[in-house]
Amino acid sequence: MSGSIIKKGDIAVISAGILLSALLFAASIIPTKSGSAVEISLGGEAVEVLPLDEDRTFEVGGALTVVIKNGEASVSGAVCRGKLCEKHRPISRAGEVIVCAPGGVVIRVLGEGPDFVL
Amino acid sequence: MFCEVRAVSRRVAEAGVISALCFVLSYIEFLLPISFGLPGIKLGLANICIVYALLRRGTGMAAFVSAVRVLLSWLMFGSFMSFIYSAAGAALSLAVMSLMKRSRHFSAVGISSAGGFMHNTAQVAAAITLTGTPSVWRYLPPLWLAGTLFGALNGLLAGEIIRRSVRPHEDERRTENDKTGT
Numbered sequence: 001m002s003g004s005i006i007k008k009g010d011i012a013v014i015s016a017g018i019l020l021s022a023l024l025f026a027a028s029i030i031p032t033k034s035g036s037a038v039e040i041s042l043g044g045e046a047v048e049v050l051p052l053d054e055d056r057t058f059e060v061g062g063a064l065t066v067v068i069k070n071g072e073a074s075v076s077g078a079v080c081r082g083k084l085c086e087k088h089r090p091i092s093r094a095g096e097v098i099v100c101a102p103g104g105v106v107i108r109v110l111g112e113g114p115d116f117v118l
Numbered sequence: 119m120f121c122e123v124r125a126v127s128r129r130v131a132e133a134g135v136i137s138a139l140c141f142v143l144s145y146i147e148f149l150l151p152i153s154f155g156l157p158g159i160k161l162g163l164a165n166i167c168i169v170y171a172l173l174r175r176g177t178g179m180a181a182f183v184s185a186v187r188v189l190l191s192w193l194m195f196g197s198f199m200s201f202i203y204s205a206a207g208a209a210l211s212l213a214v215m216s217l218m219k220r221s222r223h224f225s226a227v228g229i230s231s232a233g234g235f236m237h238n239t240a241q242v243a244a245a246i247t248l249t250g251t252p253s254v255w256r257y258l259p260p261l262w263l264a265g266t267l268f269g270a271l272n273g274l275l276a277g278e279i280i281r282r283s284v285r286p287h288e289d290e291r292r293t294e295n296d297k298t299g300t
């Protein structure tokens with residue numbers, strides 16, 4: 001019976017989890033160039049590409065509104081419960097994403113630079 | 119014959135009780151979400167019940183409880199997308215936790231921690247597949263960290279619950295007690 005006594009294996013699991021997070025986090029903050037445009041996709045299909053140098057708003061599938069302002073993209077007016085995508089900091093660098101998980105909306109900055117593919 | 123019927127009834131009743139408790143924990147998290155700013159990061163309290171079911175009654179019971187929880191959460195307060203994420207997470211997490219239980223090198227803490235990690239891994243994989251956007255991997259580091267740490271905490275609770283709820287006539291304690299004559 002596995003009780004509450006912590007075994008060596010447990011320490012290994014927790015250490016590995018923290019280490020992997022740290023490594024991938026380091027990879028994710030490798031600076032990339034500023035992007036030129038954002039691609040908005042809904043359920044896996046690109047629906048719109050908006051240039052970042054032009055302030056405007058764009059409504060996606062009744063789920064949320066993408067706001068382009070000062071060369072950065074952010075989200076407002078989300079109709080989902082948690083509204084986590086609204087709290088995401090504005091994105092502007094190549095490869096950065098904001099995901100609206102319940103609505104299946106992804107906003108991704110296009111552009112050159114190291115964009116890792118898992 | 120009578121004993122077999124009792125054993126089956128007991129199992130059915132237990133599956134019902136654990137599933138209900140599991141769903142209540144999911145519901146509490148739905149009512150009082152603790153937000154950490156990214157989709158997918160949550161305490162995962164329901165995993166306490168899954169780990170309990172896995173370690174006390176085996177993979178079958180844990181799979182049943184997990185399936186009930188995922189289905190009920192979807193019907194009660196989920197969207198179809200959240201159902202896919204949650205089902206993917208639950209399946210991978212349970213598979214890994216079940217293998218770890220067999221290896222006997224891990225206690226509830228390690229098993230639950232890996233479960234949290236795997237749950238979030240599967241969710242991000244599902245998100246990448248569903249949205250067709252590989253860049254979503256950027257969500258992984260904080261989700262992995264949260265899954266590992268909250269998973270370990272839940273495992274600590276599950277382990278403690280198991281330790282305190284094992285009565286002398288059950289499980290492995292039986293043989294111990296037989297030896298000491300109590």
